[in-house]
Amino acid sequence: MPRPGRNSYEEQKPPYSYIALTAMAIQSSHEKMLPLNEIYKFIMDNFPFYRKNTQRWQNSLRHNLSFNDCFIKIPRRPDRPGKGSYWALHPMCGDMFENGSFLRRRKRFKVMSRLAAEASLGVKPGLEPTSSFLQEQARIRLQQWGAAPGARFQPYPLSPLTPTSETPTSASSKHSFSIDSIMAPDFKSSPTAASRLLPQPALLRPPLPAFSHLAAGLSPAALMATYGMDLPVSLATSLSSLARFSSADLHLLKPDALPPAVPVPIKPSPINPLVGLHGAGRPSPAALARIGLPLSMATSLAGSANPAAAALSLASMSSLSAADCSALVSSLKEARPSALALTSGLPRDNPAALSLVTSLDRDVAVSGRQPLALPPPPSAAVPSPSSEPSSDS
DNA sequence: GCATGTTTAGGTGCGG
DNA sequence: CCGCACCTAAACATGC
Ligand SMILES: [Mg+2]
Numbered sequence: 001m002p003r004p005g006r007n008s009y010e011e012q013k014p015p016y017s018y019i020a021l022t023a024m025a026i027q028s029s030h031e032k033m034l035p036l037n038e039i040y041k042f043i044m045d046n047f048p049f050y051r052k053n054t055q056r057w058q059n060s061l062r063h064n065l066s067f068n069d070c071f072i073k074i075p076r077r078p079d080r081p082g083k084g085s086y087w088a089l090h091p092m093c094g095d096m097f098e099n100g101s102f103l104r105r106r107k108r109f110k111v112m113s114r115l116a117a118e119a120s121l122g123v124k125p126g127l128e129p130t131s132s133f134l135q136e137q138a139r140i141r142l143q144q145w146g147a148a149p150g151a152r153f154q155p156y157p158l159s160p161l162t163p164t165s166e167t168p169t170s171a172s173s174k175h176s177f178s179i180d181s182i183m184a185p186d187f188k189s190s191p192t193a194a195s196r197l198l199p200q201p202a203l204l205r206p207p208l209p210a211f212s213h214l215a216a217g218l219s220p221a222a223l224m225a226t227y228g229m230d231l232p233v234s235l236a237t238s239l240s241s242l243a244r245f246s247s248a249d250l251h252l253l254k255p256d257a258l259p260p261a262v263p264v265p266i267k268p269s270p271i272n273p274l275v276g277l278h279g280a281g282r283p284s285p286a287a288l289a290r291i292g293l294p295l296s297m298a299t300s301l302a303g304s305a306n307p308a309a310a311a312l313s314l315a316s317m318s319s320l321s322a323a324d325c326s327a328l329v330s331s332l333k334e335a336r337p338s339a340l341a342l343t344s345g346l347p348r349d350n351p352a353a354l355s356l357v358t359s360l361d362r363d364v365a366v367s368g369r370q371p372l373a374l375p376p377p378p379s380a381a382v383p384s385p386s387s388e389p390s391s392d393s
Numbered sequence: 394g395c396a397t398g399t400t401t402a403g404g405t406g407c408g409g
Numbered sequence: 410c411c412g413c414a415c416c417t418a419a420a421c422a423t424g425c
Contacts, residue, residue, distance in 0.1 A: 017415065036397065060417060066399050073398090083425080084397050108414065 010048040018057075018064040020102040021047070022071065026089055031220040031237065033074050033088035036062070070096060070109040080233055 014021070025042035026034055034042070040058060043050045050057055065071045065087055073085035080086075089096075090109065097105055220236035 019415085056417075059419085062396095062398065063400085063417085064415090065397095105414080 010051075013049050014047050016047075016102055017105070018061050019068060019070070019105065020097065022061065022064060022087070023089060023096060024102060026087060031086075031233065033086040033220070035082060035086055036065070036084050039087060068109070 016024070021043050022039055024046075025039045026032060028042060029038070039061070040054075043061075044054075070090045071087055072090050074088050075085055076082060096109060097103070220233060
């Protein structure tokens with residue numbers, strides 16, 4: 001029997017969960033993201049208990065990374081070669097722990113499931129049971145595009161702050177393809193399905209300058225969650241280090257200051273970096289980005305019988321303008337599974353689709369990075385005369 | 394083979 | 410009893 005006095009620090013299991021340990025490791029890093037082996041190293045350096053039986057607990061830890069939505073992968077860019085992705089905290093997960101002691105957790109963080117997404121979008125539930133339907137939809141769509149090289153992407157409304165009115169989307173954007181042709185192509189393989197995709201405007205990533213004043217203060221990981229493909233770590237770091245973005249900092253984002261887009265098959269993470277701007281526990285405007293959206297808020301806003309009231313309540317919680325809020329709420333209802341799918345990944349097994357996507361990304365790099373007029377900086381909170389957030393129910 | 398991820402499955406403990 | 414957070418094992422895929 002082990003002596004009570006002898007098995008102290010090095011043999012005692014720390015009272016922290018794997019989630020807590022991993023969050024500690026990630027938050028201790030300057031960029032708020034770490035590769036797997038660095039997470040290992042942090043835990044072993046700081047908790048001698050985990051210097052033994054590494055195979056066992058590391059298996060559990062990897063399970064936690066995959067299973068828990070609060071951990072997301074940040075794709076590596078060519079300027080950071082290495083094994084595996086970076087792991088970061090989901091920008092929406094906020095303060096997972098009471099007071100930050102890592103000992104007690106609040107509610108489990110879960111992003112919108114497929115069923116919830118379809119329900120909030122008013123879409124017929126599909127047949128595939130897997131929760132990774134976003135990736136699957138992306139794969140299917142891209143294969144279709146690969147078969148039809150002239151096709152173009154629907155712009156995805158990732159950031160509601162993106163001035164969509166200024167984007168070169170023609171009136172044909174209302175020519176929506178049938179949702180059924182996306183959701184169940186295997187069951188509806190009519191020849192018109194592919195042609196119905198046909199005229200589509202170019203894929204638009206939210207252009208950085210449009211909301212770069214909001215990028216100031218975000219972690220590099222949060223920025224790269226959306227711009228992992230386009231944003232070098234160094235630029236993400238310099239952006240996040242700004243206390244407040246001013247027009248004098250625009251030179252950081254001049255097109256010639258940005259490196260050329262690199263056609264690399266990297267999965268963009270379906271995360272919007274604008275989250276977390278309004279304090280812990282507060283839903284940010286980006287919470288309406290449909291992706292990475294906490295289920296409770298997505299359903300309540302999308303399902304609100306009174307969109308105007310929902311927008312008003314959102315305005316009271318954020319510093320967004322009333323117009324932005326109403327646009328946000330309405331766009332939530334109009335979101336299509338294809339828009340979700342577009343953000344969720346690239347196929348590695350389809351060269352045709354891959355080349356198409358990378359070429360589109362080059363177009364985005366040119367057209368999406370023109371210097372834009374900055375939206376007015378967030379002023380004081382909206383007075384909101386009827387300040388009660390009427391989340392009808 | 395090994396590192397990195399994803400997923401399924403079964404188990405424990407706690408609180409309503 | 411149930412739901413929930415958490416733990417552990419293991420099968421499996423993928424890329425180097
Ligand atoms: Mg995860």
